[in-house]
Amino acid sequence: MELIPFLKPKVVTRPYYQRYLDEIDASRLYTNNGPLNKRFEARILQEYFRCEGDVVTVSNATIGLLLAISQMKRPGKYALMPSFTFPATPLSTIWCGLEPYYVDIDMDRWCMDEDLLEMTLKKLGDEAAVVVPYATFGTQLDLNYYSSLIKRGIPVVIDAASSFGTTMEQQDITRFEGAMVYSFHATKSFGIGEGGIVYSGNRELIQRIRCATNFGFNEERVSSQLGLNGKISEYTAAIGLATLDVFSEKIRIREKIGEWYKKAWSDYKLEEAGWRLQAATGKITYQFYPLLCPPEQENIYYVNKLRASAIQVRTYFSPPCHRQEMFRLHPRTSLTATEEISRRILSLPVWEDISQEQVDRIVRSLGE
Numbered sequence: 001m002e003l004i005p006f007l008k009p010k011v012v013t014r015p016y017y018q019r020y021l022d023e024i025d026a027s028r029l030y031t032n033n034g035p036l037n038k039r040f041e042a043r044i045l046q047e048y049f050r051c052e053g054d055v056v057t058v059s060n061a062t063i064g065l066l067l068a069i070s071q072m073k074r075p076g077k078y079a080l081m082p083s084f085t086f087p088a089t090p091l092s093t094i095w096c097g098l099e100p101y102y103v104d105i106d107m108d109r110w111c112m113d114e115d116l117l118e119m120t121l122k123k124l125g126d127e128a129a130v131v132v133p134y135a136t137f138g139t140q141l142d143l144n145y146y147s148s149l150i151k152r153g154i155p156v157v158i159d160a161a162s163s164f165g166t167t168m169e170q171q172d173i174t175r176f177e178g179a180m181v182y183s184f185h186a187t188k189s190f191g192i193g194e195g196g197i198v199y200s201g202n203r204e205l206i207q208r209i210r211c212a213t214n215f216g217f218n219e220e221r222v223s224s225q226l227g228l229n230g231k232i233s234e235y236t237a238a239i240g241l242a243t244l245d246v247f248s249e250k251i252r253i254r255e256k257i258g259e260w261y262k263k264a265w266s267d268y269k270l271e272e273a274g275w276r277l278q279a280a281t282g283k284i285t286y287q288f289y290p291l292l293c294p295p296e297q298e299n300i301y302y303v304n305k306l307r308a309s310a311i312q313v314r315t316y317f318s319p320p321c322h323r324q325e326m327f328r329l330h331p332r333t334s335l336t337a338t339e340e341i342s343r344r345i346l347s348l349p350v351w352e353d354i355s356q357e358q359v360d361r362i363v364r365s366l367g368e
């Protein structure tokens with residue numbers, strides 16, 4: 001039986017970025033916000049954010065989160081976040097001297113429960129330094145709610161690591177005054193190796209984060225604020241520009257794979273058998289295809305079952321952060337939904353040359 005791997009990342013190949021590399025060889029500019037980086041940022045802003053607000057490239061999304069939190073946090077002790085996320089979310093807040101405070105997610109969207117968040121904010125008062133929601137699995141969050149937090153003086157940094165390319169009708173993300181952090185890691189939909197961006201509707205905020213990616217230097221190259229080296233090189237910008245050239249096609253392919261999964265999902269009657277999909281609005285650029293196994297079962301059973309059929313699946317993000325050694329002791333609300341979802345979550349393969357037959361085989365193997 002032919003193995004179906006979980007991921008087979010496909011970053012653009014040399015023919016697509018050769019002409020950008022030639023520019024680097026000619027200019028002999030290799031980093032420090034060079035011409036390719038400037039063009040990469042300008043095109044992202046134009047093609048994905050209608051030239052509203054501003055964007056800055058960062059060496060990876062973890063550094064992007066760390067710098068955005070460091071620039072935005074108010075005095076206080078806690079960073080409120082879901083436990084059902086990647087360790088980069090709590091880690092970036094700990095590096096900023098904050099303590100994670102876990103808020104449970106809801107059973108439908110698998111994102112932080114906003115009612116519970118509201119109650120927790122009331123309880124913590126001035127002790128809440130920042131809110132760091134995760135736009136689970138490439139979805140988008142209700143920015144109206146999070147904008148209202150910013151108006152109340154509560155900083156919001158959204159971990160949107162896997163959401164680049166996802167579009168959302170009826171929501172204008174360019175008005176958002178908080179920070180949104182996207183990852184360009186090779187395994188993400190906009191994969192370039194390592195890299196990411198921070199976007200905000202607030203230009204002044206992006207200006208400060210840009211300064212922070214370059215040792216906090218001001219115009220005179222004097223350190224004027226807290227900073228580090230969070231820049232990307234011109235080589236990374238070259239791969240980024242070449243990826244922008246083909247990204248609309250990549251989005252189309254990933255959306256199509258999502259439709260194949262939905263078709264197989266109804267063909268094999270998984271809903272009737274107790275399986276559940278994420279309730280998500282907007283068009284998702286799938287990084288992988290997440291779903292919940294029936295409540296009476298556990299995801300591990302299916303991981304093993306599919307492995308026996310030569311299919312690799314994962315269980316992102318299980319164990320959730322509060323069950324990992326580094327993050328075990330932090331305070332939390334009750335985490336009933338987080339426990340339930342992480343017990344049932346399965347992440348199914350998505351990569352750009354997977355075939356409809358392979359998707360069909362994966363879903364059939366779940367239902368058998």
Ligand SMILES: *Cc1c(COP(=O)(O)O)cnc(C)c1O
Nearest residue numbers: 060061062086088161183184185
């Ligand atoms: C991938 C990911 C990150 C980290 O992104 P890097 O660019 O690898 O630092 C952070 N948060 C979430 C939810 C992710 O999926």
